[in-house]
Amino acid sequence: MSVSDNGCGITNAGLERIFEMFTREVHAGRRGQGGLGIGLTLARRLVEMHGGSIEARSEGEGRGSEFIVRLPLARTSAQAPSAAPPAALLPAIRVLVVDDNQDAAWSLGMLLETLGAEVDVVKDGPSALQTFAARDPSVILLDIGMPQMDGYEVARALRARWPERRPTIIAISGHGQPQDRHRAKEAGFDHHLVKPAQFADLRELLSRVVPRS
Numbered sequence: 315m316s317v318s319d320n321g322c323g324i325t326n327a328g329l330e331r332i333f334e335m336f337t338r339e340v341h342a343g344r345r346g347q348g349g350l351g352i353g354l355t356l357a358r359r360l361v362e363m364h365g366g367s368i369e370a371r372s373e374g375e376g377r378g379s380e381f382i383v384r385l386p387l388a389r390t391s392a393q394a395p396s397a398a399p400p401a402a403l404l405p406a407i408r409v410l411v412v413d414d415n416q417d418a419a420w421s422l423g424m425l426l427e428t429l430g431a432e433v434d435v436v437k438d439g440p441s442a443l444q445t446f447a448a449r450d451p452s453v454i455l456l457d458i459g460m461p462q463m464d465g466y467e468v469a470r471a472l473r474a475r476w477p478e479r480r481p482t483i484i485a486i487s488g489h490g491q492p493q494d495r496h497r498a499k500e501a502g503f504d505h506h507l508v509k510p511a512q513f514a515d516l517r518e519l520l521s522r523v524v525p526r527s
Contacts, residue, residue, distance in 0.1 A: 465503075
């Protein structure tokens, strides 16, 4: 199954990373074409869950793009090849996604659900604290740059109000300098992922989180 267009196209460098989470193609002289850089990661995950593959092609900037999805036919005989097994799912964990960009938060939440996680999504710090109190997630994916109550404040409040709970708090941030990581650690974050985060890195990190009894 193929979908093609005659639009802005994709550069060779872009083709190498277009399915990575938070990646958006930017062309010379123009700003990004919109989107969150999550949709294609989600599409690839869904296709792989059905034993298929997805591929992007383009002859370069200004020359359009083509996306090709390959899915296995239903088995009709004993000789039919088996579909490729889907990527390993996450342990049974509850995840709280906190991001003031609602589209980004819901897209990331959908992606995590395809991996088997139970997900709650909120858009601000006060809602995050309220949801944490009620739902007790074991993992929190927390955006730092939020208005009114930023991620640092949320992390400090979580650690101060519920010292007996030890959720894994992961920063999702566009800033990854040593001072940014140090500030996040002081605020109570356990891990720090820099946008554009690699989906494989996020999945591997989450797979190491042992569900609490």
